Amino acid sequence: MARDRRDKYYWKAKDQGYRSRASYKLFQINGKHHIIEEGDTVVDLGAAPGGWLEVAKEISGGRVVGVDLKKILPIEGVETIVGDITSDRTIEKILGLVGQGGADVVICDAAPNLSGNWSYDHARSIDLTRSALGCAKKILKPGGHFVVKVFQGDMFKAFLEEVKDNFSYTHSYSPKASRSQSAEIYVIGKKFLTSPVRRGDEFDVEITELGSSGDGAVLIDSFVVFIKDVEIGDHVKIKIQDVKPNFAFADVIEKMD
Numbered sequence: 001m002a003r004d005r006r007d008k009y010y011w012k013a014k015d016q017g018y019r020s021r022a023s024y025k026l027f028q029i030n031g032k033h034h035i036i037e038e039g040d041t042v043v044d045l046g047a048a049p050g051g052w053l054e055v056a057k058e059i060s061g062g063r064v065v066g067v068d069l070k071k072i073l074p075i076e077g078v079e080t081i082v083g084d085i086t087s088d089r090t091i092e093k094i095l096g097l098v099g100q101g102g103a104d105v106v107i108c109d110a111a112p113n114l115s116g117n118w119s120y121d122h123a124r125s126i127d128l129t130r131s132a133l134g135c136a137k138k139i140l141k142p143g144g145h146f147v148v149k150v151f152q153g154d155m156f157k158a159f160l161e162e163v164k165d166n167f168s169y170t171h172s173y174s175p176k177a178s179r180s181q182s183a184e185i186y187v188i189g190k191k192f193l194t195s196p197v198r199r200g201d202e203f204d205v206e207i208t209e210l211g212s213s214g215d216g217a218v219l220i221d222s223f224v225v226f227i228k229d230v231e232i233g234d235h236v237k238i239k240i241q242d243v244k245p246n247f248a249f250a251d252v253i254e255k256m257d
């Protein structure tokens with residue numbers, strides 16, 4: 001490794017006995033966004049050599065599973081799988097370990113081998129990131145949290161929207177331990193949604209009830225949706241704007257009669 005790449009976090013990891021300087025990125029992400037809690041089941045996608053696994057185990061003390069194309073040297077109390085996170089076979093193996101109840105947290109620091117061609121590398125990185133999101137959607141518990149590394153570029157915004165469609169709260173965060181010249185950023189999705197309505201969905205509804213705040217309140221597949229500026233008896237077309245774990249907000253896009 002070139003001398004100038006051995007920065008403060010490289011030496012800190014050596015001193016404190018972590019496998020990689022990346023460990024501090026997860027400490028910083030977790031310090032700011034409170035992703036992993038004590039007792040959580042955590043799945044780490046693209047986990048070799050295991051710096052994040054050590055941190056996840058230290059914070060949660062619960063079940064921790066690491067997956068990578070490369071073999072991960074044993075870590076006490078951590079289970080590992082050699083596999084490709086883009087393959088269904090790997091997802092089945094993960095579910096075999098965490099059980100059908102699913103994981104509380106999925107974290108992903110995976111990165112493809114870089115070719116040096118910026119737009120090609122960005123596209124491959126977004127592909128991998130999308131696979132991680134697909135994997136998280138299959139293994140997370142309702143309300144679970146997700147962290148994924150993304151390389152910024154023109155496809156970043158579209159990816160962020162996909163995360164927003166699946167989580168109640170979404171943030172982007174650059175931990176101090178990321179190298180200043182790096183294009184990487186971490187996208188955080190909190191509270192995985194399993195609700196029957198999603199941002200952008202449209203419905204025709206009749207307002208029969210008002211909530212305590214005076215907004216219209218309708219049930220869609222037993223899920224409460226609040227609508228501003230309506231009265232009892234209105235028949236309206238609505239568009240879902242924001243989804244929270246137990247309710248959603250919608251705007252009227254058309255008055256029907």
Ligand SMILES: C[S@@+](CC[C@H](N)C(=O)[O-])C[C@H]1O[C@@H](n2cnc3c(N)ncnc32)[C@H](O)[C@@H]1O
Pocket residue numbers: 019020022023045046047048049050051052053067068069070083084085086109110111112113128
């Ligand atoms: C930056 S390293 C992860 C470092 C790790 N967070 C740590 O703290 O030690 C990225 C890893 O992603 C893995 N990876 C890349 N593509 C993958 C894929 N399709 N399936 C599984 N792992 C993958 C690589 O093998 C590599 O070990």
